[in-house]
Amino acid sequence: MNASDQKRLLREMIFYRRFEERSFEAYMERKIGGFLHLYSGQEAVATGVLEMARCGYDYVITGYRDHVHALKAGAPAREVMAELYGKETGSSRGRGGSMHIFDPTVNFMGGYALVGQPFPLAAGLALACKHKGTDQIAICFLGDGANNQGTFHETMNMASVWKLPVLFVCENNLYAIGTRIERSTAVTDQYKRVAAYDIPSSQHDGQDIDIVMAAATDAIAHVRSGRGPYFIEFMTYRQRGHSMSDSNAYRSKEEERLWMERDPLKIYGGRLKKAKVLTEKDIAAMEKSVLEEIENDVVRFAEESPEPRVEDLNKYCLDDQPDPRWIGPLAQGEQHG
Amino acid sequence: MAEIAYWEAIRRAHDEELAHDRMVIAMGEDIGVAGGTYKATSGLYQKYGAERIIDTPISENSYTGIGIGASMAGMRPIIEIMSINFALLALDTLINAAAKIRYMSGGRASCPIVMRTPGGTAHQLAAQHSARLARMFMSTPGLRVVTPRGPLDAYGMLKSAVRCNDPVIIIEHESMYNMRGEVPDKETFRPLEGAEIVRAGTDVTLIGYNYSVHLCLAAADKLAAMGVSAEVLDLRALRPIDRDTIRRSVEKTHKVVIAEEDEATVGVGSEIISVIIEECFFALDAQPVRVHAADVPVPYNRQLEKAAIPNADDVLAAALKVLGRV
Numbered sequence: 190m191n192a193s194d195q196k197r198l199l200r201e202m203i204f205y206r207r208f209e210e211r212s213f214e215a216y217m218e219r220k221i222g223g224f225l226h227l228y229s230g231q232e233a234v235a236t237g238v239l240e241m242a243r244c245g246y247d248y249v250i251t252g253y254r255d256h257v258h259a260l261k262a263g264a265p266a267r268e269v270m271a272e273l274y275g276k277e278t279g280s281s282r283g284r285g286g287s288m289h290i291f292d293p294t295v296n297f298m299g300g301y302a303l304v305g306q307p308f309p310l311a312a313g314l315a316l317a318c319k320h321k322g323t324d325q326i327a328i329c330f331l332g333d334g335a336n337n338q339g340t341f342h343e344t345m346n347m348a349s350v351w352k353l354p355v356l357f358v359c360e361n362n363l364y365a366i367g368t369r370i371e372r373s374t375a376v377t378d379q380y381k382r383v384a385a386y387d388i389p390s391s392q393h394d395g396q397d398i399d400i401v402m403a404a405a406t407d408a409i410a411h412v413r414s415g416r417g418p419y420f421i422e423f424m425t426y427r428q429r430g431h432s433m434s435d436s437n438a439y440r441s442k443e444e445e446r447l448w449m450e451r452d453p454l455k456i457y458g459g460r461l462k463k464a465k466v467l468t469e470k471d472i473a474a475m476e477k478s479v480l481e482e483i484e485n486d487v488v489r490f491a492e493e494s495p496e497p498r499v500e501d502l503n504k505y506c507l508d509d510q511p512d513p514r515w516i517g518p519l520a521q522g523e524q525h526g
Numbered sequence: 527m528a529e530i531a532y533w534e535a536i537r538r539a540h541d542e543e544l545a546h547d548r549m550v551i552a553m554g555e556d557i558g559v560a561g562g563t564y565k566a567t568s569g570l571y572q573k574y575g576a577e578r579i580i581d582t583p584i585s586e587n588s589y590t591g592i593g594i595g596a597s598m599a600g601m602r603p604i605i606e607i608m609s610i611n612f613a614l615l616a617l618d619t620l621i622n623a624a625a626k627i628r629y630m631s632g633g634r635a636s637c638p639i640v641m642r643t644p645g646g647t648a649h650q651l652a653a654q655h656s657a658r659l660a661r662m663f664m665s666t667p668g669l670r671v672v673t674p675r676g677p678l679d680a681y682g683m684l685k686s687a688v689r690c691n692d693p694v695i696i697i698e699h700e701s702m703y704n705m706r707g708e709v710p711d712k713e714t715f716r717p718l719e720g721a722e723i724v725r726a727g728t729d730v731t732l733i734g735y736n737y738s739v740h741l742c743l744a745a746a747d748k749l750a751a752m753g754v755s756a757e758v759l760d761l762r763a764l765r766p767i768d769r770d771t772i773r774r775s776v777e778k779t780h781k782v783v784i785a786e787e788d789e790a791t792v793g794v795g796s797e798i799i800s801v802i803i804e805e806c807f808f809a810l811d812a813q814p815v816r817v818h819a820a821d822v823p824v825p826y827n828r829q830l831e832k833a834a835i836p837n838a839d840d841v842l843a844a845a846l847k848v849l850g851r852v
Contacts, residue, residue, distance in 0.1 A: 248599065282632025291631035298598055299631060303622050309588040310623065313595020320551070320577065320601060327595075340618075343588030350583070505633035506667050508691040515686035517717025518768060 190402075192466045198240065198398065199461055199472075202232045202454050204479045205257045208266065211483050212256070212273050212287075216433055220492075221273045223286050224302075226254040230428035233453035234360050235261050235330060237401030238421075241409055242328055245295045248314040250307045251330040253288035254427075255300025258330055263295035266483075267490040276494035283497045284505060305338025307331060308357070312348045315355035315418075326354040326412045333379055334365030345386040345418070352417035356408055357383075359422040360395065366431045367439040380422040388420050395423025396451045399460070426451070527710055532674075533703040535681035536566040536642070540604065542713060543688045544574050547602060550688055553580040553593055554606030563608050564644065564703045586612050590641065591619035594693075597639045598627070602688050610645035610697065611657045624693040625668030640687040641695050646737055646787055647824055647835050648700035656824035656831075658788040660736070663695050664764035664797070670694040671765040672718050673736035677707035679762065682716025690718060697764075699737045721768035723775065727757035730781040730845050733772070733798055735761040738785040741817075744838035749845055756845060764794060772798065773805040780811040783844045787835060790818040815844040 190198075209227040216225050228235070231254075239249065239261040249262040259269055264280055272279030273287050280290045288302045298314060301307050311329030318325040335341060336359065348355050359379045363370050370377050380390035389411065393404040401423060408419045426448035430437050437445070461467045467475075530538070543550045552567055558581040561568035571579040582589040586607060593603035607613045613620070624637040647656040663671045670692050674680040680698065687694035724739060725746055732742035739760045746756040759775050761767065776782055782802060784795040795816035802814060820834040846852045 250595075279632070281630060281634065284632045285630040289630040291634050293598075293631070293635050298595075298635060299627065301623070303618055306591065306618060306623055309591025309619060310595035310598070312588075313592040313597070313601075314599045315595075316592055317596045317599030317601045320549070320596070340588050340591065343583070343585035344592070346583060347585065347588060347592060351580075505629045505631075507628070507670070508636065509633070511690065511692070513717075514715055515690040515717065516719050517763075518720030518771075519717050519722055519762070 195461055195466050198236065199454075199457055199467070200475050200479065201261070202236050202398070202457065203475060204483070205232050205236065205260060206454060207479050207483050208260065208270070208487070209256065211488060212270070213433070215273065215488070221287070222275065223288070224253070224432045225273070225287050226432050227427070227429045228254055228257040230448070230452065231360055231362060231395065231425045232257060233398040233401050233457070234358065234395045234423045234425055237398040238328065238358055238405040241402055241405040242326070247325055248296045248298055248311070248318070248327040249330070250298045250311045250314065250327065251300055252304065252307060252332060252335065253300055253302045254332070255288065255290050259290040259292060259297050259300070262292070262297040264290060264292035264297055266487045268292070270487045270491040271494045274491040274494070275496070276491060277497045278490070278494040282505070305331070305335040305340040308335070308338070308340045308344035311355050311357070312344050312353050315348070315353040316351070318354050324413050326356060326409065328356045328358060330358045330360060332365070333359060333361040333363070333370055333374070336379055336382060337365070337374060345383050345388055348418040349386045349388050352415070354412050354415065355418045356412045357418065357420045359420065360425050361422055362425050362427045364431070364439070367435070369439065378422070380420060383420040388418050390420035390422065392422040392424065395425035396453045396456055398453060398457050428452070527708050529706050529708050530677055531703065532677045532680050532698070532705045532707070533565045535677035535709055536684060536698070537568060537570070538709070539681045539684035540567055540570055541573070543685055544570065544578060549600055550602040550604065551578045551580060551596070552604045552606065553582050553589055555582055555584055555608050557581060557606050562606070566703070567606070586615040587619050590616040591623065593639050594619055594624045594637050597637045598635055602638055604640045604642060604684075604688060607641060607643035609655055610643045610659050611654055613641070613643050613659065620693070621666050625666050629668055636691055637693050638691045639693050640684065641693070642684070642698060643695070644698040644700045646699040646701060647831065650826055650828055650831055651700070652826040653823035658819075660697050660764055661788055661793040663697070664794065666765070668693070669765060670718050670763065671697065672763045673697045673761065675736055675739040675760050675762075676705060677709050679716050681709050682714050683718060686715045686718050689715070694718060697736060702737060719763050719766060719768060721771040722760045722762055723757060723771070724760050725756070725758040727755040727779065729755045729779055730783065730848055731757045731759055731775045731779045732841060732845060733759045733761065733782065733784045735764060735786070735794065738787050738836070741785050741836065741838045741841045745841035745845060748838070748842050754845070754849065767797065767801060769801050769805055772801055776802055776806050777809045780809055781848045782810070782814040783817060783841060783848055784814065785817040785836060785841045787819055789821050790816055791821065793818065812848045812850065815848050817841050817844045
């Protein structure tokens with residue numbers, strides 16, 4: 190990877206961190222409602238995996254901690270922020286909110302709040318790729334907690350039997366909301382669990398984006414070559430609570446401190462400084478330009494965008510312009526005895 | 527025009543839609559090599575292959591989810607659930623995903639799936655194979671729910687459901703697969719909305735859907751012999767409900783019986799009576815009467831099962847009550 194790509198990647202991760210932290214502020218100002226699940230601390234996983242995928246061509250789907258996956262997949266930051274604000278210009282026209290970012294124009298097929306639900310949806314996207322005969326793949330990002338759902342086992346089984354081109358990315362941040370993995374899960378190494386379905390898998394450090402990219406390259410190559418699914422586990426940590434109402438009372442300060450030292454931005458920024466790709470001053474300038482972009486472009490767009498119209502409440506429930514041949518109503522002549 | 531069985535009508539619709547569009551697939555338990563529990567997909571595995579007629583493991587929630595995911599990427603899956611009782615396992619992907627994805631994506635994604643599943647009591651299949659559940663699906667925004675009463679609608683509504691861009695639930699019936707009826711030889715589509723006056727009458731409206739339409743028709747015959755002209759209305763679609771056709775019939779007859787095979791609570795009958803009250807309360811000459819199942823899990827014993835499920839005589843008795851003849 191050349192220096193300009195390395196700088197771009199660092200800037201992207203800084204952007205994602207500042208995007209999340211700025212949405213935290215907007216939430217405290219009550220400009221964002223509902224639940225807000227922040228990705229701070231896990232940036233290297235989505236950024237690194239999707240850097241190696243073909244965004245806009247491959248399908249990407251995830252759970253409710255979805256802002257950064259959507260952004261890296263190619264959803265415009267303005268629209269993602271506007272969605273958090275519930276605006277008509279948002280990614281989901283203000284109907285979805287933080288947990289349901291969608292941008293099918295770049296094949297980002299949504300964030301879902303039912304834990305484990307994206308497993309089968311991802312396998313279905315992969316089934317369509319296989320059926321169409323393209324070399325597209327589906328990439329499903331979920332946390333360790335999702336692996337205790339029935340959909341995990343059902344979907345791993347079918348994905349393996351049908352050799353579907355789907356990459357399952359497990360972001361193991363050690364906690365299912367407030368329950369630590371040892372307390373809820375018999376096999377704590379998640380990559381081992383798919384052995385039951387004969388799916389190849391591996392476990393890697395999720396804080397170092399170089400490691401993530403190297404591992405993702407191999408996994409994606411496996412899936413794209415038509416050899417069936419792959420399950421890749423990244424060990425990571427969310428720096429904030431599960432959602433905004435979470436005080437992290439279940440985690441020790443010492444554990445948090447150790448993981449804060451393994452901040453993915455610090456690790457990558459430090460490496461680029463050491464390699465003389467960037468200086469401390471360059472990084473400070475980068476931070477400044479990110480903050481300006483978020484404030485002057487992204488947040489401003491969200492703030493100034495219009496709310497959805499109440500008259501449009503019933504829009505999007507069903508196809509708004511259905512073909513009357515399939516829908517009806519029944520013409521008088523069609524009535525039969 | 528040929529007379530064919532309900533299962534043959536479904537099979538023909540599959541065959542035509544699979545031939546018409548390569549993006550149409552069928553998936554479900556035992557639908558391929560085994561030909562389908564009710565023969566509705568028989569021979570299609572041989573014709574279209576394992577990639578398009580997909581035998582699934584017994585994993586209702588996730589194979590429904592796989593169909594939904596595939597539909598988001600342009601496929602047109604027809605998902606068979608062997609019995610509506612098992613559809614309860616698929617409620618998460620069906621109701622939390624398929625029914626909501628268009629809305630929560632602001633219209634940017636859609637899930638054009640078809641789910642076919644038989645409801646209803648058959649012959650002593652007991653509580654876990656006799657559910658009806660139409661009332662549960664009809665209350666879910668984002669779905670279409672249709673209930674074909676015979677081969678023509680079973681054929682033509684399945685074809686429309688495959689073409690339509692919304693998720694469609696087709697509720698069939700365990701006891702109707704061998705029922706015969708005429709279906710045109712030429713390709714025909716039946717709309718997914720609109721109730722149908724199956725038999726015109728002037729004295730009382732008997733409203734049914736799916737199997738209960740046949741109870742209404744049998745009751746109407748008996749009423750005719752007694753000099754009563756009954757109108758029989760097939761709802762055809764439970765979501766959305768055709769309010770206009772219901773209103774016009776009630777304004778004509780002023781008396782209503784609603785027959786459902788399901789339990790009464792928060793049911794099809796309660797919904798239809800609400801519609802009537804909202805649309806044309808002052809057209810009523812008598813209070814509407816519901817004919818429905820007993821409020822118990824369906825029993826195994828033949829006599830108990832018979833007592834739990836309404837029949838044509840129950841509809842007749844309800845009609846006579848509405849008419850003030852008892």
